[in-house]
Amino acid sequence: MTTDENYKAKRKFERRVPRGDDQERLVCSDCGFIQYENPKVVVGSVVTFGDRILLCRRAIGPRIGYWTLPAGYMELNEDPETGARREAWEEARAAIQIERLLAVYSIPRISQVQLIYRASLAEPSFEAGPESQEVALFDWSEVPWKEIAFPSVHWALGHYRESRDQESFTPFSNPEGETGVY
Amino acid sequence: MTTDENYKAKRKFERRVPRGDDQERLVCSDCGFIQYENPKVVVGSVVTFGDRILLCRRAIGPRIGYWTLPAGYMELNEDPETGARREAWEEARAAIQIERLLAVYSIPRISQVQLIYRASLAEPSFEAGPESQEVALFDWSEVPWKEIAFPSVHWALGHYRESRDQESFTPFSNPEGETGVY
Numbered sequence: 147m148t149t150d151e152n153y154k155a156k157r158k159f160e161r162r163v164p165r166g167d168d169q170e171r172l173v174c175s176d177c178g179f180i181q182y183e184n185p186k187v188v189v190g191s192v193v194t195f196g197d198r199i200l201l202c203r204r205a206i207g208p209r210i211g212y213w214t215l216p217a218g219y220m221e222l223n224e225d226p227e228t229g230a231r232r233e234a235w236e237e238a239r240a241a242i243q244i245e246r247l248l249a250v251y252s253i254p255r256i257s258q259v260q261l262i263y264r265a266s267l268a269e270p271s272f273e274a275g276p277e278s279q280e281v282a283l284f285d286w287s288e289v290p291w292k293e294i295a296f297p298s299v300h301w302a303l304g305h306y307r308e309s310r311d312q313e314s315f316t317p318f319s320n321p322e323g324e325t326g327v328y
Numbered sequence: 329m330t331t332d333e334n335y336k337a338k339r340k341f342e343r344r345v346p347r348g349d350d351q352e353r354l355v356c357s358d359c360g361f362i363q364y365e366n367p368k369v370v371v372g373s374v375v376t377f378g379d380r381i382l383l384c385r386r387a388i389g390p391r392i393g394y395w396t397l398p399a400g401y402m403e404l405n406e407d408p409e410t411g412a413r414r415e416a417w418e419e420a421r422a423a424i425q426i427e428r429l430l431a432v433y434s435i436p437r438i439s440q441v442q443l444i445y446r447a448s449l450a451e452p453s454f455e456a457g458p459e460s461q462e463v464a465l466f467d468w469s470e471v472p473w474k475e476i477a478f479p480s481v482h483w484a485l486g487h488y489r490e491s492r493d494q495e496s497f498t499p500f501s502n503p504e505g506e507t508g509v510y
Contacts (some may be wrong), residue, residue: 159361176358179341185402186366187441220367225434225502226441246498247432250443252407259369259408259443261432316428316496320407 185257189229190217191265192306193242198283199303200272202237204295205279209328212295215262215302216240226261234265238281240272249305249318251298253326262302264309297326367439371411372399373447374488375424380465381485382454384419386477387461391510394477397444397484398422408443416447420463422454431487431500433480435508444484446491479508 159172164180172181192215193200201213216234220226227244234242242265251260274281284290286307294300305318320326341354346362354363374397375382383395398416402408409426416424424447433442456463466472468489476482487500502508 174356174359174361177356179356181363183404184366184368185404185406187369220441222365222367222439223436224367224439225436226432227501250408250429250432254405254407257404257406259402261441314496314498317499319409 183257185252185259187220187226187229188217188258188260189220189226189233189263190215190260190302191230191234191242191244191263192248192302193234193238193240193265193267194306195267195270195283198285199289199306200234200238200240200267200281200283201289202274202278203280203282204277205274206277209295211279212293213290214295214299216242217260217262220261227263230261230263230265235275237275237278238272239275240267240281242267246314247317248309249302251301251318251320251326253298255325255327258326260298262298264306297324297328365439367434367441369402369408369411370399370440370442371402371408371415371445372397372442372484373412373416373424373426373445374430374484375416375420375422375447375449376488377449377452377465380467381471381488382416382420382422382449382463382465383471384456384460385462385464386459387456388459391477393461394475395472396477396481398424399442399444402443409445412443412445412447417457419457419460420454421457422449422463424449428496429499430491431484433483433500433502433508435480437507437509440508442480444480446488479506479510 160175161170162173163170164173202216203213204210216237218233220229230244231242234240245264248264249262272281301321309315342357343352344355345352346355384398385395386392398419400415402411412426413424416422427446430446431444454463483503491497
């Protein structure tokens, strides 16, 4: 469920400043419960096998049918790298080895922080999980650039390409002026 | 409000598996609203002026009276670096320049991800904000090691020290085997 859908689902929450606070919060008009809202963390990976890059064709919205990295929301009581490995397994049945942090992107409009890792496959073993229509390895020249799901997937692929020969580097952030809205 | 306090505040939420889901969620027994729970992002900085490090003595719980980095929860519609600058202003009235990402720590038990930056002050201008009893610059040999608020503050100071002469490096993560519980 996206944040927007989450907002639609709640019918009896109202937005007001609770006593003792200085910001508007979502307050249940039935029971007074305050729902604190925080940015969400997406964890994902640019996964390679040799020179080829693993991409997943989305079987769910948003951007159904478009290609993306294995990535998704981090869960409670999880660390980011475990989350990135879990997502690669869920979406691509890929057992990945995480190498290093590639990028920290943020999409303030939807309050999302993305931690994107470089990772590799020991063997070219993968298949579509329930949220993917198809999973495939692409040479750089074969990446379906016009069918990429999100701007941050473009960023991550470019940043991977730029840093693939470096052992140690400061992780990338959003390209100058880019906010991630598609 | 901590996650634990948040749990106590809600009286009419129950934990059950909503229809169509596969995990237990918090569901309002009055209105059926599902409160999705996600890890929270803390943004903060190791701030230096020359060789000295800025620390804040906490005026609020947890760990009131102990020293910490300027850091706090990232807000909605914010990017991480803006959040780290905001926290340095709120807690230490310090206008910081962020240099690079120092570390990504995680504390799975409390579902927290910490993005800690290296940052500097152009001038030694600071004072205690409302959440600090005191703010001060410390030489490394003067850091009040026995009065540090959280394990991750120890980690960040050590990782800063280890990398302070490096221009570009892979950000640190939790020291081996450390979970951040104090």
